[in-house]
Amino acid sequence: MEETQVSLTALMAAYQRGYHAEHDDPKIFDDFLAFQLLSQAERALFEQQYTKMVEKYFPERLFVNKASALEFFIQNISSTSDMISRARYTEDNLEEAVKNQGIQQYVILGAGLDTFVFRRPDMLNQLRVFEVDHPVTQAFKRQRIAELGWEKPLNLHFVPVDFKKENLQTALNRSSYDSHALTFFSWLGVTYYLPNDIVFATLGTIADMVPAGSCINFDYYDREAFVPGKVARRMQGWKQYTQQAGEPIITGFDPSALAVDLASLGLRIHENLGPAEIESRYFQGRTDSYHATEHTHYAWAIVG
Numbered sequence: 001m002e003e004t005q006v007s008l009t010a011l012m013a014a015y016q017r018g019y020h021a022e023h024d025d026p027k028i029f030d031d032f033l034a035f036q037l038l039s040q041a042e043r044a045l046f047e048q049q050y051t052k053m054v055e056k057y058f059p060e061r062l063f064v065n066k067a068s069a070l071e072f073f074i075q076n077i078s079s080t081s082d083m084i085s086r087a088r089y090t091e092d093n094l095e096e097a098v099k100n101q102g103i104q105q106y107v108i109l110g111a112g113l114d115t116f117v118f119r120r121p122d123m124l125n126q127l128r129v130f131e132v133d134h135p136v137t138q139a140f141k142r143q144r145i146a147e148l149g150w151e152k153p154l155n156l157h158f159v160p161v162d163f164k165k166e167n168l169q170t171a172l173n174r175s176s177y178d179s180h181a182l183t184f185f186s187w188l189g190v191t192y193y194l195p196n197d198i199v200f201a202t203l204g205t206i207a208d209m210v211p212a213g214s215c216i217n218f219d220y221y222d223r224e225a226f227v228p229g230k231v232a233r234r235m236q237g238w239k240q241y242t243q244q245a246g247e248p249i250i251t252g253f254d255p256s257a258l259a260v261d262l263a264s265l266g267l268r269i270h271e272n273l274g275p276a277e278i279e280s281r282y283f284q285g286r287t288d289s290y291h292a293t294e295h296t297h298y299a300w301a302i303v304g
Contacts, residue, residue, distance in 0.1 A: 006140040008245045010112030014038055015046045016080040028282050029084040033115040037144050075289035079238055082293045085282040089298050090186045090217040097184050097215050098126055105183040110190035113141055117156045124155045130177055135160035168202055169209045183210045187218040192249045207266035212304025221252040225295035232294035255297055262301055271300040
């Protein structure tokens, strides 16, 4: 991401969550506010780009109109399946952790245009929410919220930070974050854009700064996503797209070694879902073309 530009993938994620909420049924994840954070021009630009990509890479397919070409892209080519299922996974786990583990704080790392605090006011009497993101992307979001006239909840705290330059703990300590409170961290759509050492350093920082029983949910790609001959076609296309967008995918992990790697940081794997398990949990029985994305994994780790 350019240091002076809002994250393109943050805007894209909002578009794809919004598309699913507006067009698909049944819904895996209903982000009914996502489209409101995008201008009509931004939505139109994504739709134009997506339909052009379908025409370029699938010239043999005939579509009755642009809407059907867009639907094909969203369900078959894009990362929408990832975006909606990982969000559902994390927010379901958050609810469970609040109810059963006494979680008091929710920290959203790389929050982008996340709308949790505006969609789930029912949970704000139980949680303080901290949105952590690059200063440019966060400033863009705050401006959009102001333009929409949405009232910022008192329990929402914005924490600007550049993961490549700043320490997470230092950034959170500038806010009203309570290091003694049980905390749930979500880190979605971020790990594969960062170098391996920064990912594990961030996870280690989290483990060191929170009390035992705190949690983190994150998604990651396996290493086969970077192996010629093993990487899936959809992943190849997605990597090319993010490279062109200036936010290249560079990191993957070995799912079988993750438990040991995290244990050395003070984290215990509670759940580590692979593509087959994600498919079974969120996509089984659907009549559309949404499916779990190859190489994608969801991890739920507990401190202590």
